[in-house]
Amino acid sequence: MQIGNLHIDHPIFLAPMAGITDHPFRVICREYGVGVVYTEFVSANGIVRESAKTLDMVRFTPDERPIGIQLFGEDAATIAESAAIMAERFQPDIIDLNFGCPVPKVTKRGAGSAMLRDLDLMRRVVEATVAAVPDLPVTVKMRAGWDKSCIVASEAAAIIEAAGAVALTLHPRTTTQSFSGLADWSLIAEVKRTVSIPVVGNGDVRTPHDALRMFEETGCDAVMVARGALGRPWFFRQIGDLLAGREPQEVTLSEVTRVCRRHFELLLADRSEQLAVNLTKKHFSHYLKGFPNAGHWRKAFLSTESTASIGQLLDELDRFAEDAGTVTLPLASETGQHAG
Numbered sequence: 413m414q415i416g417n418l419h420i421d422h423p424i425f426l427a428p429m430a431g432i433t434d435h436p437f438r439v440i441c442r443e444y445g446v447g448v449v450y451t452e453f454v455s456a457n458g459i460v461r462e463s464a465k466t467l468d469m470v471r472f473t474p475d476e477r478p479i480g481i482q483l484f485g486e487d488a489a490t491i492a493e494s495a496a497i498m499a500e501r502f503q504p505d506i507i508d509l510n511f512g513c514p515v516p517k518v519t520k521r522g523a524g525s526a527m528l529r530d531l532d533l534m535r536r537v538v539e540a541t542v543a544a545v546p547d548l549p550v551t552v553k554m555r556a557g558w559d560k561s562c563i564v565a566s567e568a569a570a571i572i573e574a575a576g577a578v579a580l581t582l583h584p585r586t587t588t589q590s591f592s593g594l595a596d597w598s599l600i601a602e603v604k605r606t607v608s609i610p611v612v613g614n615g616d617v618r619t620p621h622d623a624l625r626m627f628e629e630t631g632c633d634a635v636m637v638a639r640g641a642l643g644r645p646w647f648f649r650q651i652g653d654l655l656a657g658r659e660p661q662e663v664t665l666s667e668v669t670r671v672c673r674r675h676f677e678l679l680l681a682d683r684s685e686q687l688a689v690n691l692t693k694k695h696f697s698h699y700l701k702g703f704p705n706a707g708h709w710r711k712a713f714l715s716t717e718s719t720a721s722i723g724q725l726l727d728e729l730d731r732f733a734e735d736a737g738t739v740t741l742p743l744a745s746e747t748g749q750h751a752g
């Protein structure tokens with residue numbers, strides 16, 4: 413597929429996830445064949461203020477490409493300025509605009525999914541950003557509406573396309589729904605019928621078969637996965653298997669251990685000792701799930717205080733995985749699958 417003039421080899425995307433889709437996780441997902449990755453959402457105001465913390469969140473390496481930097485904010489001029497700064501300093505492949513975050517801290521400022529209640533502001537944000545980064549594809553990720561009495565997905569999609577965005581992702585839940593209920597995939601199909609730019613479907617893809625079904629039921633051009641890949645980057649290989657007509661390969665505990673070690677090593681290369689320890693604990697609590705004794709290992713890593721003790725525990729986990737032999741992880745993530 414094409415996003416503007418950017419060619420995408422594989423139409424499966426890793427969704428932006430705050431606190432999760434950091435540099436190591438994005439690298440690992442690319443190694444498992446995901447087609448596009450995104451940074452977590454970053455504040456346009458923080459970028460324009462040159463906040464070191466904000467700028468640090470968008471650093472990436474060439475092996476992560478194609479990568480989108482996702483911006484959120486409430487003011488069109490500031491968002492556009494932040495996009496220009498990102499383009500100049502980091503040269504991402506895509507600038508993505510967040511019109512989907514339901515968190516009150518964000519929406520009460522008029523940012524994230526609050527844009528769904530002000531489509532004129534949404535239009536101005538897209539237009540200003542497109543004008544600010546003429547050489548980069550600008551895309552949008554949004555929810556379906558503010559609440560069930562205000563479903564604006566198709567109306568917003570038409571505005572976004574007319575304003576110059578070259579693709580859009582729809583997570584078809586409302587703001588007030590947050591993560592409850594099911595994503596209404598019929599709205600992805602409706603948006604797909606409304607616009608001619610590529611439409612990326614998102615929401616409740618928990619098994620490789622869900623991804624296939626999302627393509628079939630909605631006609632979307634690509635599928636984006638968030639929670640289904642949380643602690644399970646191999647999910648992208650399994651989806652790739654299915655799309656290529658192969659039975660999705662299960663994951664062994666040895667492979668989980670190898671991913672943990674890879675993530676740890678990428679953190680060590682990129683972060684201070686203390687931050688590497690803290691981030692390792694967070695990410696390992698997602699990786700170490702779904703096999704016998706997983707709770708014991710999560711607790712063991714949570715009590716570590718140094719990178720040396722994490723290294724030792726990883727060696728022990730390796731031996732445990734070897735002894736466990738053929739233990740494999742289930743194909744669906746723990747929260748179950750979309751009901752259709």
Ligand SMILES: Cc1cc2nc3c(=O)[nH]c(=O)nc-3n(C[C@H](O)[C@H](O)[C@H](O)COP(=O)(O)O)c2cc1C
Pocket residue numbers: 427428429430431432451452453482510512513553583614615616617636637638639640
């Ligand atoms: C921990 C977490 C953090 C998220 N952070 C972001 C974010 O920074 N930007 C964004 O557009 N969506 C964010 N989302 C929403 C996801 O990208 C996605 O739209 C949503 O989880 C639905 O997809 P899923 O059913 O595959 O999880 C986040 C979701 C989770 C679970």
